[in-house]
Amino acid sequence: MSDHLTGTTFQTRSVEQLAKPFQRQAIPNAVDPTVAGLHRLFAGSDRDRLRDLGRDIRGHAVANLPKLVAQLVDQLETNGVTVHFAGDAAEARAIVVSICSRAGARRVVKAKSMLTEEIELNPALEAAGLEVVETDLGEYVVQLDGDRPSHIIGPIIHRTAAEVRELFSRVAGTELAEDAGELARFARGQLRAAFLAADVGISGANFAVAETGSIALVTNEGNGRLTTALPRVHIAMVGVERVVPRLDDLAVLVPLLTGSGTAQRITTYLTLASGPRREGEVDGPEEMHVVLVDGGRSAIVGSDYQEVLSCIRCGACQNICPVYRQVGGHAYGWVYGGPIGAVLTPLFRPEAEAQELGQASSLCGACDDICPVRIPLHDLLRTLRRDRSAGATVSRGERLAFRIWSYAWASPTVFRLSALLAPLAARVPIGPARRFTALRDVVFSRGRR
Amino acid sequence: MEREAFLARLAGARPGPDLPSLDDLPQAPTELRPGEDRYERFRHEVEAASGACERVSAGHEGLAVAAFLAGAGATRVALASDLGVHREPVHAALVALGITPVSYDDLVAERAELGALHATVTGASVLVAATGSLVTSALAGRAAALIAPIHVCVASEDRLASGLAEALHALPDASLVAFQSGPSRTADIEKKLILGMHGPGSTLVVVVRSLASDAPTPA
Numbered sequence: 190m191s192d193h194l195t196g197t198t199f200q201t202r203s204v205e206q207l208a209k210p211f212q213r214q215a216i217p218n219a220v221d222p223t224v225a226g227l228h229r230l231f232a233g234s235d236r237d238r239l240r241d242l243g244r245d246i247r248g249h250a251v252a253n254l255p256k257l258v259a260q261l262v263d264q265l266e267t268n269g270v271t272v273h274f275a276g277d278a279a280e281a282r283a284i285v286v287s288i289c290s291r292a293g294a295r296r297v298v299k300a301k302s303m304l305t306e307e308i309e310l311n312p313a314l315e316a317a318g319l320e321v322v323e324t325d326l327g328e329y330v331v332q333l334d335g336d337r338p339s340h341i342i343g344p345i346i347h348r349t350a351a352e353v354r355e356l357f358s359r360v361a362g363t364e365l366a367e368d369a370g371e372l373a374r375f376a377r378g379q380l381r382a383a384f385l386a387a388d389v390g391i392s393g394a395n396f397a398v399a400e401t402g403s404i405a406l407v408t409n410e411g412n413g414r415l416t417t418a419l420p421r422v423h424i425a426m427v428g429v430e431r432v433v434p435r436l437d438d439l440a441v442l443v444p445l446l447t448g449s450g451t452a453q454r455i456t457t458y459l460t461l462a463s464g465p466r467r468e469g470e471v472d473g474p475e476e477m478h479v480v481l482v483d484g485g486r487s488a489i490v491g492s493d494y495q496e497v498l499s500c501i502r503c504g505a506c507q508n509i510c511p512v513y514r515q516v517g518g519h520a521y522g523w524v525y526g527g528p529i530g531a532v533l534t535p536l537f538r539p540e541a542e543a544q545e546l547g548q549a550s551s552l553c554g555a556c557d558d559i560c561p562v563r564i565p566l567h568d569l570l571r572t573l574r575r576d577r578s579a580g581a582t583v584s585r586g587e588r589l590a591f592r593i594w595s596y597a598w599a600s601p602t603v604f605r606l607s608a609l610l611a612p613l614a615a616r617v618p619i620g621p622a623r624r625f626t627a628l629r630d631v632v633f634s635r636g637r638r
Numbered sequence: 639m640e641r642e643a644f645l646a647r648l649a650g651a652r653p654g655p656d657l658p659s660l661d662d663l664p665q666a667p668t669e670l671r672p673g674e675d676r677y678e679r680f681r682h683e684v685e686a687a688s689g690a691c692e693r694v695s696a697g698h699e700g701l702a703v704a705a706f707l708a709g710a711g712a713t714r715v716a717l718a719s720d721l722g723v724h725r726e727p728v729h730a731a732l733v734a735l736g737i738t739p740v741s742y743d744d745l746v747a748e749r750a751e752l753g754a755l756h757a758t759v760t761g762a763s764v765l766v767a768a769t770g771s772l773v774t775s776a777l778a779g780r781a782a783a784l785i786a787p788i789h790v791c792v793a794s795e796d797r798l799a800s801g802l803a804e805a806l807h808a809l810p811d812a813s814l815v816a817f818q819s820g821p822s823r824t825a826d827i828e829k830k831l832i833l834g835m836h837g838p839g840s841t842l843v844v845v846v847r848s849l850a851s852d853a854p855t856p857a
Contacts, residue, residue: 435660454769455668465813491652604669
C-alpha cells in the first residue's frame with residue numbers, strides 16, 4: 190500500500206505523476222502561501238539565529254542519543270508510562286498489536302504520524318482484527334481511499350475537493366455538496382463517533398522531552414489532543430531521534446516547526462502528554478505506552494548522514510524543491526517526498542530501486558536555505574550520489590565526453606563557441622540530449638548579465 | 639528489544655555541537671517585542687487566529703460568558719473545575735439567563751452526554767501574549783476545552799506570560815498540558831480554511847483584570 194518502489198524507477202513514477210495536471214497546479218497553490226507566510230512571519234525576528242539554535246539543539250540531541258534516550262525512558266517510567274523498544278518495523282507492529290490485545294481493545298483511533306506510515310502499522314492492526322480510524326482529515330481521506338499521503342504536512346495536497354466529495358458521499362450513502370466546510374463537518378461527525386467509541390488512541394510525537402518525559406504533539410485540528418484524552422489507552426509512537434534535551438528547547442523548535450510547516454507562530458494545539466491519568470484528574474487514559482522505534486535510525490548515527498536525523502518533519506524542503514513541485518510526493522516511491530525523502534528513503538529502505546533517489550534533485554540548494562534546523566541536504570544528496578555510484582562503471586564514450594567538456598570549459602574561446610552551439614544542440618536532440626530533453630524543457634537565457 | 643541493547647545501537651555518534659544556552663533567546667514570532675503591551679498583543683493574536691477576546695473588571699466575567707453563550711444559543715453548558723474564583727460568578731450569570739450549567743467532572747464518564755454538549759467553560763493556567771494561546775491541563779479535564787463546538791476560557795490577567803519561553807516555565811504539574819490558540823482548524827481540502835474540525839469552531843477568552851491594573855472601564 191505505502192510501497193511503490195518495487196519494479197519502478199523514479200523516472201517511471203515521475204512520468205506517471207506529471208500526467209496529473211491538478212497536482213502540478215495544486216502544489217504551488219498550496220505551498221507558495223506557506224513559503225511567503227514563513228518569510229512574513231519571521232520578518233521582525235532573528236530567524237538565522239533561531240535556526241542556529243535549532244541546528245545545535247537537534248545536532249546535540251542526535252550526537253548524544255544513548256544518554257538522552259536513557260534519561261527520557263527513566264523520566265517516562267517515573268511518570269507511570271510503560272516504555273517499549275522496537276528495533277525494526279516488524280517489532281514495532283507486534284508491540285502495538287500486543288498492547289491492544291492485552292487491553293482487550295477493538296477500536297483504535299489514530300492521530301497523524303509519519304512513523305506509523307513508515308512501519309505500515311494500520312494493515313497489521315487490521316489483520317489483528319482491530320478497527321482503525323485515521324482522525325486527521327487528510328489522513329482519513331487517504332485511509333478511506335487506500336491512497337498514500339503525498340506531503341508531510343498536507344497529506345491530500347494531490348486530491349481535489351470533487352474527489353473528496355465523491356468519496357464521502359459514498360461513505361454517507363447520500364450526495365454531499367462540493368463544499369470544503371460541509372465535507373469537513375461530515376468528517377467531524379464520523380470521527381467524533383469514532384473518538385467516543387475508541388479503546389486505544391495512537392499518536393506520533395513531534396518531540397520527546399528527556400528532562401520531563403513529555404511527548405509533544407503539534408496539530409491544528411485538535412485530533413492529537415482528543416487521541417490522548419478520550420480512549421482508555423494512549424500509545425505514542427516515537428522515532429528514537431525525536432528526543433530533545435529540555436522543555437525550554439520547545440521555545441526554539443516549535444516556532445521553527447510551525448513557522449516552516451504552516452506559517453503559524455504556533456499551531457492551534459500544542460499538547461504535552463506526560464503520563465496516564467493521575468489521581469485527582471477527571472479524565473484521561475488509564476495506561477500510556479511509548480514505543481521507541483529504531484527502524485534504521487541507529488545505522489545512520491555515526492555515518493556521513495547523521496545530520497539528517499535532526500529533521501523536524503516540517504515539509505519546508507518539499508515546498509521549495511523544484512523537483513518535488515513538479516512530480517509530487519508519490520514519485521519518490523515511499524513515505525517521504527522532496528529532498529528529505531530523497532535522502533531518507535535510500536537510507537531506510539534496502540531495495541535497489543530506492544538507491545537512485547539521490548538523483549531526484551537538481552542540487553540547486555534551495556532546501557539548505559529553507560531548512561529550519563540547517564540540515565545540509567544538498568551535501569547529503571551529493572554524498573549519497575557518490576556512495577551509491579561507487580563501483581559503477583563508466584563507459585569509454587562518457588569518459589571521453591567529460592574530457593572534451595573539461596577541455597572546452599577551460600578555454601574561454603571554446604567555451605564561448607560551445608555556448609553559441611548549445612541551443613542548436615537542444616533543438617536537434619541526439620544521443621544523451623534526447624533522453625535529457627524528453628522530460629524537460631530546455632531554456633537558454635539570452636544576453637549577458 | 640531490551641533497553642540496553644536498544645541504547646547500545648545508538649552509540650558511536652559523530653561529535654555534535656554543545657547544547658546552546660537559551661538565556662539570551664533571539665527575537666522569535668513566539669516572543670513579545672520590547673515595549674509591547676501584553677494584553678494588546680494577546681488580543682491581537684487571538685483575533686488573528688479567528689478567536690474572540692474580551693477584557694473585563696473582576697466580578698463582570700460571569701456576564702461576559704453568559705452573554706456570549708446565550709447569544710450563541712448554547713443551552714447544554716459544562717463548567718470545568720479549574721475555574722477557581724471565576725466559577726461562582728459564571729455559574730450565577732448563566733442561571734440568571736436561564737442556562738443551568740452542569741459540572742464537567744460529573745459528565746465526563748457519560749460519553750453520550752459529553753458528545754451532546756454545546757459549550758464548555760474552563761479556566762487557564764497560563765495565557766501566552768505573543769501567541770494568543772491559553773494553557774489548559776488535565777486539571778480541568780483533558781477533553782474539557784475541545785469536546786464541544788464552543789469553548790470559553792476565563793482567566794485573570796496576571797496569568798499572562800509574555801511569550802512561549804516564559805510560559806514553559808509556568809506550566810502546571812499535570813499529566814497533560816496543552817496550549818491552544820483559537821478555534822480548531824483544517825486546510826486539508828484544497829487549502830480552504832475550515833474552523834471547528836475536531837475541537838470548537840468558536841472560542842472566547844475572557845481576561846479578568848487583576849486588581850493592580852483594575853482601572854475604571856470607560857462607559
